[in-house]
Amino acid sequence: MKIAILGGTGSLGKGLxxxxxxxxxxxxxxxxxxxxxxxxxxxxxxxxxxxxxNIDAANSCEIACLTVPFTHQESTLLSIEDGLANKIMIDASVPLMPPKVMRVQLPKIGSAALNAQAILGENTTVVSAFQNISAELLQTDTDIDCDVLVAGDLIDARNTVIKLAADAGLTGWHAGPLCNSVAAEALTSILIAINKKHSLAHSGIKITGH
Ligand SMILES: NC(=O)c1ccc[n+]([C@@H]2O[C@H](COP(=O)([O-])OP(=O)(O)OC[C@H]3O[C@@H](n4cnc5c(N)ncnc54)[C@H](OP(=O)(O)O)[C@@H]3O)[C@@H](O)[C@H]2O)c1
Structure with a gap:
């Protein structure tokens, strides 16, 4: 696929x-x-x-992935929204509010992913993913023992992103509609707290079951 990574010069963008x-x-x-x-x-x-x-990247791609800090999510999306019409936009934003990054703090609308969908409108399909994966690990060849929660309102779009997670060496799971992205976004603050209190470098989540 032709994938545009918006804010692709940063840590997560380079890793993906x-x-x-x-x-x-x-x-x-x-x-x-x-x-x-x-x-x-x-x-x-x-x-x-x-x-x-970013605007030319959005215009040129089949599918986009937004990897900018949450505080710049809105301004970035407003500057490129036309280029994302009739496309899937993967949102990896975590609404961290420094300095209290170990505390779950969500935007009034509910989540960063819902915020993206509200900005872009119904012509763009927002799917949320990758909030719980270390950018640092993605930039290496290492096997990453961590799963990806994929939330979005359209099952075909979720399937596309689950396939892209697999292409990145990760197992993606259907996590339900876009509003469920709140769980993945909130988990990041918990993982940051676990890293700090348990002296881990890259804690993540793994789905188990039979
Ligand atoms: N880092 C991680 O491990 C990780 C893991 C999962 C999810 N996330 C989420 O992924 C997103 C990106 O994280 P990151 O660590 O990759 O961020 P980052 O490296 O700090 O920034 C990514 C890019 O955002 C752009 N940017 C910075 N300030 C901007 C502004 N004022 N307006 C527009 N664009 C701006 C920059 O690109 P240009 O200067 O080239 O425009 C920058 O290279 C965040 O929402 C984060 O919560 C991060």
Whole structure:
């Protein structure tokens, strides 16, 4: 697939990009600064032309993934919303409110994913995923022993993102409608607290069952 990573110059964006490039996808790195995007593209082994402004990346892709800090989610989406019409937009945003990142603090609308859907409107299908995966681990070749909760209102769109999680070496699970993203977003603060109190580097979640 042709995947645009919006804010792809950051930690999570580079991690997902590196995995999807290895899986054979066409990856576009989006940024507010074209030279920064091109530099990241080259760093990831791509041609510099794979680095673009976020708006051009959104216009060029089949599917997009937003990887900017939650405080910049709205301004970023408002600047590119037309390019995302009739596409899936994966939202990995966690609404952390520094400095109290170990405390679950959610936006009034309920979650970052619901906020994205409200901004983009019904022409774009928002699917939430990857909130509980370490960007640092994604940037390595290591096997990541952590699952991905995939929430979205359309089952076909969730299936697409579960397949992309598999392509990144992760097991994705149907986590129900987009409003359920609140659970994955809240879990991140809990995982940060577990990392701190139990001296772990990259705690994650794993679904079990028979
Ligand atoms: N880091 C993790 O392990 C991890 C794991 C799961 C989920 N997440 C979530 O994924 C998202 C990205 O996390 P991250 O750690 O990758 O973030 P990051 O590295 O701090 O930032 C990602 C990118 O956001 C862009 N950005 C920064 N300030 C901006 C602004 N004012 N307006 C628009 N864009 C701006 C920058 O791209 P340009 O300067 O190139 O435009 C930057 O490279 C967050 O919502 C985070 O909660 C992170």
């Amino acid at each position: 990009a590196s995995r999807w490039i290895k899986a054979g996808h066409v990856v576009i790195i989006g940024s507010r600064d074209v030279s920064k995007a091109q530099e990241t593209a080259v760093h990831l082994g791509l041609d510099s032309s794979a680095g673009m402004l």
